[in-house]
Every structure is written in structure tokens, then in C-alpha cells.
Amino acid sequence: MKPVFVAAPGPLPSPRRSVRALMVEVLLALTPSVLAMTWLFGPAVLIQVGWCALVAWLVECACLRWRGLPMRPAAVDGSAVLAGVLFALCLPPTAPWWIAVFGLVFAIGLAKHLFGGLGHNLFNPAMAGYAAALISFPAVLAVWPPTGETAPGWQQAWYAWLGWVDNVDAFAQATPLDAARALARQGLSLGEITQHVHWHAASSEGWQAMAFATAAGGAWLAARRVIPWQTPIAVLTGMVLIGGALHGWDADTYASPMTHLTSGGALLAAAFIATDPVTGCTTPRGRWCFGLGVGALTVLIRQFGLYPDGVAFAVLIMNAAAPWIDLHTRPRMLGESP
Numbered sequence: 444m445k446p447v448f449v450a451a452p453g454p455l456p457s458p459r460r461s462v463r464a465l466m467v468e469v470l471l472a473l474t475p476s477v478l479a480m481t482w483l484f485g486p487a488v489l490i491q492v493g494w495c496a497l498v499a500w501l502v503e504c505a506c507l508r509w510r511g512l513p514m515r516p517a518a519v520d521g522s523a524v525l526a527g528v529l530f531a532l533c534l535p536p537t538a539p540w541w542i543a544v545f546g547l548v549f550a551i552g553l554a555k556h557l558f559g560g561l562g563h564n565l566f567n568p569a570m571a572g573y574a575a576a577l578i579s580f581p582a583v584l585a586v587w588p589p590t591g592e593t594a595p596g597w598q599q600a601w602y603a604w605l606g607w608v609d610n611v612d613a614f615a616q617a618t619p620l621d622a623a624r625a626l627a628r629q630g631l632s633l634g635e636i637t638q639h640v641h642w643h644a645a646s647s648e649g650w651q652a653m654a655f656a657t658a659a660g661g662a663w664l665a666a667r668r669v670i671p672w673q674t675p676i677a678v679l680t681g682m683v684l685i686g687g688a689l690h691g692w693d694a695d696t697y698a699s700p701m702t703h704l705t706s707g708g709a710l711l712a713a714a715f716i717a718t719d720p721v722t723g724c725t726t727p728r729g730r731w732c733f734g735l736g737v738g739a740l741t742v743l744i745r746q747f748g749l750y751p752d753g754v755a756f757a758v759l760i761m762n763a764a765a766p767w768i769d770l771h772t773r774p775r776m777l778g779e780s781p
Contacts (some may be wrong), residue, residue, distance in 0.1 A: 484587075487646045490604050492527075506555075570755045
């Protein structure tokens with residue numbers, strides 16, 4: 444009689460956090476960003492965040508049903524809601540409701556489920572959806588509301604979300620990056636731009652407050668070891684190196700590194716998007732290469748590209764390069780020849 448051998452799995456350690464717990468922690472870390480953006484732009488931010496989270500979850504459920512997959516655990520793991528919140532923080536708060544539907548169908552349906560769902564997607568869903576919306580409707584996504592005391596209240600916010608705003612010019616305020624680009628095209632130097640009334644109207648101080656709130660959330664995630672510290676540091680380093688080199692070459696034309704860091708979605712990308720474990724790099728050296736690429740490309744696209752903020756395109760380009768980077772930066776296995 445032949446002996447019977449029972450095969451058993453190795454004693455692998457259980458994961459420190461479930462996917463759902465991980466997503467909840469990231470959503471909690473985004474709370475300072477949401478609050479700072481609400482303080483700057485008013486309650487329209489809360490409407491946009493809630494709507495995008497709901498649409499993302501509904502699209503996730505529809506894709507699971509269409510693919511014949513069970514609703515649990517994918518529909519309740521929080522990944523779709525997180526993608527919706529990140530997408531909402533990139534949109535103008537007064538963007539109409541159908542922008543979220545268009546962008547999140549692209550993000551969840553194509554960028555995520557077309558590749559096989561969570562853990563199989565090559566591109567960050569939120570950035571893929573935002574890039575698709577930005578390319579398709581650039582004029583709509585350029586309309587930002589006024590800030591501070593002149594920010595739209597609840598009634599105006601609902602009207603804008605429903606698309607009932609007749610006077611679009613009432614919401615046509617530029618972001619600091621948009622204002623800087625428009626004034627530069629008029630032949631103004633960087634020093635003249637920072638003193639211009641349109642630059643101050645864009646509330647660059649408010650955007651800096653949002654950047655610091657986002658940095659606080661990212662630091663909390665890094666301290667709890669939810670995200671690897673190498674990637675955000677590398678993103679900021681890449682922006683400082685390229686931005687500093689350009690600014691040192693011609694300070695009257697190219698913005699300073701601090702302007703790049705505190706404007707647009709730079710810190711949001713560094714802390715919450717480039718650190719995505721699925722679409723980023725997993726090796727220690729790969730994270731440095733990935734982050735440096737995101738930071739450098741963001742600055743280059745901002746300065747020489749067609750769009751004022753190049754974060755989404757920089758992330759997507761590096762997402763495509765991440766598998767190749769991981770392949771060439773993986774640690775040498777024991778016994779493997781150098």
C-alpha cells in the first residue's frame with residue numbers, strides 16, 4: 444500500500460489588513476483634503492464627492508453583475524468608493540452630474556474591469572477616468588467656482604450640479620496653474636504674474652492650504668505603514684529636481700519648485716495615487732524610479748504641455764512603465780548569478 448501524503452500550504456503570515464480596512468484608512472486620510480476643499484469652494488465639494496462615490500459603487504455593481512461575479516466581497520471592499528472620491532477631488536466642484544457618470548464608467552468599467560478587476564488593472568482607475576473626461580470636455584472642467592465668501596452656497600451648488608446654471612461666467616474662475624499659464628501667454632514674467640490681480644483671484648493661498656491638508660493625510664498613512672514612504676518622497680523629489688533646474692535656468696519664465704508642490708494635484712498624486720499598490724511599483728528601487736518619473740513628468744507637462752496640471756497624464760505614463768521597472772529592479776534571488 445502506497446503511503447498517502449497530505450499536501451498543506453506553507454505557514455504564510457496572514458495579511459496585516461484586509462482590503463476593506465485598507466480602503467477605510469485611506470478614505471479617512473482623505474478627510475482633511477475634503478474639508479479643506481469644502482472650506483475653499485463651499486458645499487459643492489460635498490455634493491460632488493457624495494455623487495462620485497455613489498456612481499462609482501453603482502458602476503462597480505453593474506460590472507460585477509455583467510461579468511457574472513458575486514457582489515461580495517468586491518462590491519463592499521471600498522475600492523470603487525475610493526476611486527470615486529479621488530476622481531471627485533480632481534473635478535471642479537460645480538461640474539455637472541454627467542461628468543462623473545462619463546468619467547467613472549470609463550474608470551471602473553474600462554480601466555478596472557476590462558483588465559480583470561481589482562488587482563489586475565494596469566492603470567489607476569481614477570486617473571484614467573479623469574484623463575478621459577479632461578480630454579473629452581476640457582471647457583467644462585476648466586470652470587471652477589469662486590472661493591471663500593463668494594463660493595456658491597447649497598442652492599447654487601445644486602443648480603450647477605444639475606446643469607441649470609445659465610451664467611457660466613459666474614463660475615469661471617481659474618486655478619493658480621490656469622491663471623499662470625494664461626498670464627504667461629500674454630508675455631508677463633513670473634514676477635509680474637504673482638503680482639497680477641488674476642493670480643490673487645485664483646486664491647493660491649487656499650490651494651496651498653489644501654496641499655498641506657493632503658500632505659497631513661499622506662503623512663498619517665505613511666506613519667501607519669499603509670503606503671510605502673519611498674514613492675511620495677520620490678514624487679516630490681522629482682518635482683523639486685526638474686522644477687528647480689528650470690527655475691534656476693530662467694526664474695522669470697518657470698515656476699519655483701514650491702509653486703509646483705503646492706498647486707494642483709501634486710500632493711494628492713504623491714500621497715494617494717502614485718502609492719497605489721496595484722498600478723505602481725512594488726520593489727524598493729522601483730518605487731524610487733516610479734515616483735521620480737511621476738514628479739518629473741508632472742513638471743514637464745505643466746511647463747511644456749497643453750494642460751496646466753499634468754498629474755493624471757504623468758501617473759498614467761508611469762503606470763504603463765511600472766511592470767518593466769519592477770522587472771529590472773527586483774532584488775536578486777538567493778543563488779541567482781549577478
